[in-house]
Amino acid sequence: MIVGKGAVGGEIIVARIEHGEDLLESLQKLCAENDIRNGVILSGYGTLCYASFFGMKSTEYPPPDFFRWRKEEGYELLSFTGVIADYQIHAHMTISTQEKAVGGHMEKGCTVLTLAEVVIMKLENIKLKRMIDPKVKQNLLQVVDSYEGLEGKTDRKLPPYE
Numbered sequence: 001m002i003v004g005k006g007a008v009g010g011e012i013i014v015a016r017i018e019h020g021e022d023l024l025e026s027l028q029k030l031c032a033e034n035d036i037r038n039g040v041i042l043s044g045y046g047t048l049c050y051a052s053f054f055g056m057k058s059t060e061y062p063p064p065d066f067f068r069w070r071k072e073e074g075y076e077l078l079s080f081t082g083v084i085a086d087y088q089i090h091a092h093m094t095i096s097t098q099e100k101a102v103g104g105h106m107e108k109g110c111t112v113l114t115l116a117e118v119v120i121m122k123l124e125n126i127k128l129k130r131m132i133d134p135k136v137k138q139n140l141l142q143v144v145d146s147y148e149g150l151e152g153k154t155d156r157k158l159p160p161y162e
Helices: 023-033
Strands: 008-018 039-056 066-085 088-096 101-106 111-124 128-133 138-143
Touching (some): 039 088, 066 101, 066 138
Antiparallel strands (some): 008 111, 088 101, 128 138
């Protein structure tokens, strides 16, 4: 288990993402413009006209493969939440139609239909970073003492993807 202590909840940012915007790209822009290096997505919901996410396909460890969901349809975005580590967003989402609810790890491509609303809290006094775990070959959350020398320790092609 990786544990980080001493984090302090900081400024809370509330935003509405509008029709046609890419949800993940808008969240990344929000973090950059508001200097949210480390934070927590406390609440998020809305509607989508295109959903893009992935998730576990089996119970094998380490996971060999993931399912992908990329579909255009009217969706209720019931919830999304996640952690921001060194400006990298790792968020999960649940969407629904009239028939079913599904979810997984949010990817670029989720397009807002009418709106998406989000509440993010900055985390102070802690340094978080996603770095490649050699065992599972994924970018996993780490608590670090410093960001110096850690450039390139994250592989944007490995899950969790942006």
